[in-house]
Amino acid sequence: MLLEVSHLTTVFDLPGGPVPAVDEVSFVVEPGETLCLVGESGSGKSVTALSILRLVQPPGRIAGGRVRFKGRDLLTLAEPDMRALRGAEISLIFQEPMTALNPVFTVGDQIGEALLVHGRATRHEARARAIELLTAVRIPDPAARVDDYPHQLSGGQRQRVLIAIALACKPSLVIADEPTTALDVTIQAEILDLLREMKNALGLSLLLITHDFGVVAETADRVAVMYAGRIVETGPVRAIFASPQHPYTRGLLASMPGLSRTRLKAIEGTVPMLGSLPPGCAFNPRCPDRFAPCTTAPPPEYTASGATTAPSGHTARCYLLDHAAR
Amino acid sequence: MPLVEVSHLVKHFVRGGGFLRKGTLVRAVDDVSFAIDEGETFGLVGESGSGKTTTGRCMLRLIEPTSGSVRFKGEDVLTFPRQRLRQARRDMQIVFQDPYSSLNPRMRARTIVEEPLVIHKLGDARARRDRVAELFGLVGLDPAHLERYPHQFSGGQRQRIGLARALALNPSFLVLDEPVSALDVSVQAQVVNLLMDLQQQLKLTYLFVAHDLRLVEHICNRVAVMYLGKIVEMAPVGSLFASPQHPYTRALLSAIPVPDPDAPRNRIVLDPASINREANLREISSGHFAAV
Numbered sequence: 252m253l254l255e256v257s258h259l260t261t262v263f264d265l266p267g268g269p270v271p272a273v274d275e276v277s278f279v280v281e282p283g284e285t286l287c288l289v290g291e292s293g294s295g296k297s298v299t300a301l302s303i304l305r306l307v308q309p310p311g312r313i314a315g316g317r318v319r320f321k322g323r324d325l326l327t328l329a330e331p332d333m334r335a336l337r338g339a340e341i342s343l344i345f346q347e348p349m350t351a352l353n354p355v356f357t358v359g360d361q362i363g364e365a366l367l368v369h370g371r372a373t374r375h376e377a378r379a380r381a382i383e384l385l386t387a388v389r390i391p392d393p394a395a396r397v398d399d400y401p402h403q404l405s406g407g408q409r410q411r412v413l414i415a416i417a418l419a420c421k422p423s424l425v426i427a428d429e430p431t432t433a434l435d436v437t438i439q440a441e442i443l444d445l446l447r448e449m450k451n452a453l454g455l456s457l458l459l460i461t462h463d464f465g466v467v468a469e470t471a472d473r474v475a476v477m478y479a480g481r482i483v484e485t486g487p488v489r490a491i492f493a494s495p496q497h498p499y500t501r502g503l504l505a506s507m508p509g510l511s512r513t514r515l516k517a518i519e520g521t522v523p524m525l526g527s528l529p530p531g532c533a534f535n536p537r538c539p540d541r542f543a544p545c546t547t548a549p550p551p552e553y554t555a556s557g558a559t560t561a562p563s564g565h566t567a568r569c570y571l572l573d574h575a576a577r
Numbered sequence: 578m579p580l581v582e583v584s585h586l587v588k589h590f591v592r593g594g595g596f597l598r599k600g601t602l603v604r605a606v607d608d609v610s611f612a613i614d615e616g617e618t619f620g621l622v623g624e625s626g627s628g629k630t631t632t633g634r635c636m637l638r639l640i641e642p643t644s645g646s647v648r649f650k651g652e653d654v655l656t657f658p659r660q661r662l663r664q665a666r667r668d669m670q671i672v673f674q675d676p677y678s679s680l681n682p683r684m685r686a687r688t689i690v691e692e693p694l695v696i697h698k699l700g701d702a703r704a705r706r707d708r709v710a711e712l713f714g715l716v717g718l719d720p721a722h723l724e725r726y727p728h729q730f731s732g733g734q735r736q737r738i739g740l741a742r743a744l745a746l747n748p749s750f751l752v753l754d755e756p757v758s759a760l761d762v763s764v765q766a767q768v769v770n771l772l773m774d775l776q777q778q779l780k781l782t783y784l785f786v787a788h789d790l791r792l793v794e795h796i797c798n799r800v801a802v803m804y805l806g807k808i809v810e811m812a813p814v815g816s817l818f819a820s821p822q823h824p825y826t827r828a829l830l831s832a833i834p835v836p837d838p839d840a841p842r843n844r845i846v847l848d849p850a851s852i853n854r855e856a857n858l859r860e861i862s863s864g865h866f867a868a869v
Binding site: 435437440441467471489492503508515516517518 | 625734789792794828833837840
């Protein structure tokens with residue numbers, strides 16, 4: 252496996268006490284695969300991404316767990332080694348193409364910077380490489396665009412530039428945090444196509460963070476669904492869509508608008524505040540299938556068939572899968 | 578007779594420019610015409626910058642259009658003097674996209690919902706109090722939370738407050754400007770259901786401005802697709818999704834991510850050269866218009 256996150260816990264030390272934004276999160280990314288991390292705002296998916304790269308800012312801190320990447324434990328790595336790894340072996344594409352680029356440097360400078368910082372090119376070569384990368388992400392007229400400033404580009408083009416920067420050092424893992432959320436649907440489709448193409452061409456792995464099950468269906472090999480800082484369900488993409496096991500996953504899929512003008516099957520209630528999670532399963536107050544054990548303790552991981560955990564199969568944290576409890 | 582009839586609506590903005598320097602003219606809304614029937618939900622879709630939000634705001638004169646007419650119940654809103662416009666606004670209201678920035682953070686929920694009644698001098702304090710409580714119930718908010726401030730509500734609840742405010746004056750027409758796009762997925766469906774229930778209950782007519790085409794397909798009766806300030810296609814929702822005629826509509830519909838891993842992906846990439854910018858809308862089949 253390329254990346255193995257186990258029992259990762261990231262807390263924010265707030266005046267009212269520590270709040271776990273990421274709570275005992277475990278998952279694996281295999282070489283060449285796309286794992287989609289799905290969840291709503293506040294589910295902890297972005298903090299998970301930042302934790303992997305150790306970019307969580309105070310009052311946030313990583314409180315426990317392990318992040319193994321190519322056999323190395325990233326959480327104990329010395330900061331200079333970590334810095335050498337960020338952007339070179341694992342790179343991050345942010346959500347906001349409007350703010351992730353520096354407005355006072357040209358596009359070429361910013362792509363070149365990634366190469367220079369990691370010693371992958373001399374100043375002279377950097378410009379030529381930047382033009383190559385702009386060509387690869389299909390920016391028209393790259394030799395001219397390389398001297399443009401971000402404000403001269405459209406939102407879609409800026410996102411392409413961010414992808415070019417992320418790919419500059421040929422990383423083996425790209426983490427993309429809602430890379431298309433700020434974009435129009437036609438541009439979103441082009442960017443998703445580009446990411447998929449680049450992934451296949453370079454053989455890299457993709458950890459894609461999204462809230463949109465349409466995007467998941469188009470890109471994922473496997474899916475992890477997050478709710479209130481915890482992963483509630485993991486599985487191959489077809490299994491997740493064909494037989495979602497957790498009532499939250501089922502609710503999300505059912506609440507999507509379809510063809511008929513009937514009422515949508517909404518999930519009742521709202522996403523809980525992380526500081527005041529209900530006891531037991533965090534979803535239990537909104538769950539249509541709640542029963543006695545749900546309010547006792549956070550459920551362990553069950554396989555879709557109901558036995559105990561299997562390493563790469565379809566699992567969910569829900570007592571409904573515990574035949575003894577039912 | 579349609580409830581709202583927009584004809585040849587034009588809004589030009591001047592971008593840039595300044596002292597001794599001329600700006601460039603942006604045709605945000607460029608000769609747009611459509612009509613909405615009573616009780617109908619009319620969708621306006623298009624990418625950002627296509628002019629859909631500007632069109633909605635021009636209809637309420639939140640932005641003054643450059644030219645054209647907006648007939649509401651037969652009268653041209655654009656010719657109304659100030660006082661008459663204020664009166665007309667009772668009947669046509671808007672719900673904004675962002676429930677975080679469209680509510681005054683220093684006002685209690687009660688005051689926010691009551692404000693339109695105060696402005697229009699409707700009822701005494703007691704009658705207004707009763708009306709606000711009624712509106713809270715109508716949009717599914719707990720009347721126990723009347724004294725709370727916006728930050729004490731979740732996004733979905735805030736959008737309900739915005740809706741209660743818009744409904745306070747008993748309007749017949751609502752402009753819904755991306756009303757759920759800022760909400761969490763699990764909460765979107767609740768608000769969509771509420772909008773559809775209220776429409777039934779209060780006989781409302783909606784202009785639904787949106788970029789989420791799955792939602793538009795679900796909620797709208799008819800849809801107009803805007804591209805660079807113009808309507809390029811307009812049709813009943815079933816007809817538009819089943820047989821899109823304009824190259825832009827085709828590209829747009831093919832770009833919707835389908836929540837099915839096994840769905841065929843036939844992405845149509847828009848070739849701008851395939852668009853005839855001079856073409857006028859013409860009727861392709863019954864009620865289905867396209868500028869091809």
